[in-house]
Amino acid sequence: MSKRILVVDDDDMMRKMTSTILARHEFEVLTASNGREALASLSTNKPDLILLDVMMPEMDGYETCKQIRANPPTAAIPILMLTALASIEQKVKGFEAGADDYLAKPFESEELVARVNVLLRRSEIKSLPSPAAPSERREMARTIAVFSLRGGAGVTTTAVNLAGGLAALWGQPVALVDMVMIAGQTALFLNQSLRNTWADLAQLNQIDTDAVLSALLRHDANVFTLASPRRPEQSELVTPEKTAKVLDILRSQFQYVVLDMPHDLSERSLQALDRADAILLIAQPEIASVRAASMALEIFEALEYNEKKIHLIVNWTFPRMGLAQADIEKFINSKVDLVLPCAEDDFVQALNYGKPPVINAPEGPLSAVFEDMALVLSKEEHRKTRPQNPTPAWLRVAERMRKKK
Ligand SMILES: Nc1ncnc2c1ncn2[C@@H]1O[C@H](COP(=O)(O)OP(=O)(O)O)[C@@H](O)[C@H]1O
Ligand SMILES: [Mg+2]
Structure with a gap:
């Protein structure tokens, strides 16, 4: 079964481009054009991973990320943050908000796909049952x-x-x-x-x-x-x-x-x-x-x-x-x-x-x-x-x- 990814970006071009790359790699893609839409979409469709842009009007990526983490049904979904700024400060802010990984724009499609796959693998391992009672x-x-x-x-x-x-x-x-x-x-x-x-x-x-x-x-x-x-x-x-x-x-x-x-x-x-x-x-x-x-x-x-x-x-x-x-x-x-x-x-x-x-x-x-x-x-x-x-x-x-x- 193909993995489902929610792409959240206010920029139409970016959203289309990322979606195309992911679809080409056999991911099922959902989209949202801002934080609020993303949260609404999450209440009905649970993706396996969220690709989250940082700079968005109204509710930025950090706030969206925090809200996703604060809501138990969505708290464990891996989040990859996308930002135009590659500073340490931004990175720390992303991690503090609860992002699992971080990718600076512009990025190569291979890098995007590689990071997505690593995060998905990691979350699969996390959800495996415990091998034996402690x-x-x-x-x-x-x-x-x-x-x-x-x-x-x-x-x-x-x-x-x-x-x-x-x-x-x-x-x-x-x-x-x-x-x-x-x-x-x-x-x-x-x-x-x-x-x-x-x-x-x-x-x-x-x-x-x-x-x-x-x-x-x-x-x-x-x-x-x-x-x-x-x-x-x-x-x-x-x-x-x-x-x-x-x-x-x-x-x-x-x-x-x-x-x-x-x-x-x-x-x-x-x-x-x-x-x-x-x-x-x-x-x-x-x-x-x-x-x-x-x-x-x-x-x-x-x-x-x-x-x-x-x-x-x-x-x-x-x-x-x-x-x-x-x-x-x-x-x-x-x-x-x-x-x-x-x-x-x-x-x-x-x-x-x-x-x-x-x-x-x-x-x-x-x-x-x-x-x-x-x-x-x-x-x-x-x-x-x-x-x-x-x-x-x-x-x-x-x-x-x-x-x-
Ligand atoms: N032996 C020591 N000599 C000098 N400064 C120390 C020593 N032990 C701890 N400190 C300093 O004391 C402060 C408090 O230490 P910390 O380990 O945070 O204490 P606690 O966890 O008990 O609140 C820190 O700034 C630390 O660097
Ligand atoms: Mg202490």
């Missing part, structure tokens, strides 16, 4: 939640670098989950565009393994990010039940899952913390942050979390005048497991370029901190034996341990 697949991942009740403590910084460290150490993919549903920044730390987010998953009636895997943003460093929704109101779509479902699927598919936690104990957060094998509780060496950590510890105790699951980290986000470690330990009646040094310049650089130290400068001193942390938090069976083909990161960690002894 529990039958593999052992569960080791899940590590990074948490602080106070913002700005370095939770995202730690989560992103730890995920990068684990991926480098074991040469294996690591899932990095943004649990902050309003304006979460995990993807930003890795310079990843928001092609897919939690919201795309939460909109589905049935969340299966393929849906979860295809919602992840892939990073060259072998980190797979599940990003925070693009818009604040979408956060409500991500219910505690859906959170649990998605996390369980991720845990069945990866060896390691790192959670960048929000600074709250909402039902959603608890679903995540309950599933964590380790919780890194971060505190800055100042009184408000230490109090927040103390409060978190009390709550973890009330939740009957095993003490061994909690690791206390003091993060020097500022250079001077912080509380002494001994005073912090006395106040919260618990040992500090690790101190992160202050590195303002490195972390600001890292943020602006979307390149965390553990990925950008793997042999530097900051990376060493996170690689070592990654080893300590790894699965016992990984920690205890030398890998057959150790990665450069593993060799560095081993060398540092040897020197310490």
Whole structure:
């Protein structure tokens, strides 16, 4: 059966030309000459793909795209945006609106057809049924939640670098989950565009393994990010039940899952913390942050979390005048497991370029901190034996341990 494509363009010539190219390649073509017409057409005819022009009067391509994504029956249809402007800004805007791919005008007919085919193939894979129930697949991942009740403590910084460290150490993919549903920044730390987010998953009636895997943003460093929704109101779509479902699927598919936690104990957060094998509780060496950590510890105790699951980290986000470690330990009646040094310049650089130290400068001193942390938090069976083909990161960690002894 031939695939059906909806071509949306206000320019008659363009619309005819694109339609002709597509028809020649055996696609069934529907047309609309503006955003409103497109939405009306979608309510009666569901295409397999939408070709969407950006510059249109009344409702432009971005707005049309957002509305298509916001409507559950059409949310999953692949969208290829066409624009006359080939700037990064336009591209980012397109991805943020929820486009799957982007093609600048003028284009060659071969390129158009190739991109259409790639998108169609990808959406076919997405809609395949799950091969097996997650529990039958593999052992569960080791899940590590990074948490602080106070913002700005370095939770995202730690989560992103730890995920990068684990991926480098074991040469294996690591899932990095943004649990902050309003304006979460995990993807930003890795310079990843928001092609897919939690919201795309939460909109589905049935969340299966393929849906979860295809919602992840892939990073060259072998980190797979599940990003925070693009818009604040979408956060409500991500219910505690859906959170649990998605996390369980991720845990069945990866060896390691790192959670960048929000600074709250909402039902959603608890679903995540309950599933964590380790919780890194971060505190800055100042009184408000230490109090927040103390409060978190009390709550973890009330939740009957095993003490061994909690690791206390003091993060020097500022250079001077912080509380002494001994005073912090006395106040919260618990040992500090690790101190992160202050590195303002490195972390600001890292943020602006979307390149965390553990990925950008793997042999530097900051990376060493996170690689070592990654080893300590790894699965016992990984920690205890030398890998057959150790990665450069593993060799560095081993060398540092040897020197310490
Ligand atoms: N050890 C550190 N030294 C200096 N700056 C840091 C350190 N850790 C984090 N920061 C900075 O502190 C700010 C908040 O960090 P972030 O990871 O976003 O915190 P959170 O996720 O807890 O809100 C960021 O600008 C980050 O670069
Ligand atoms: Mg954060």
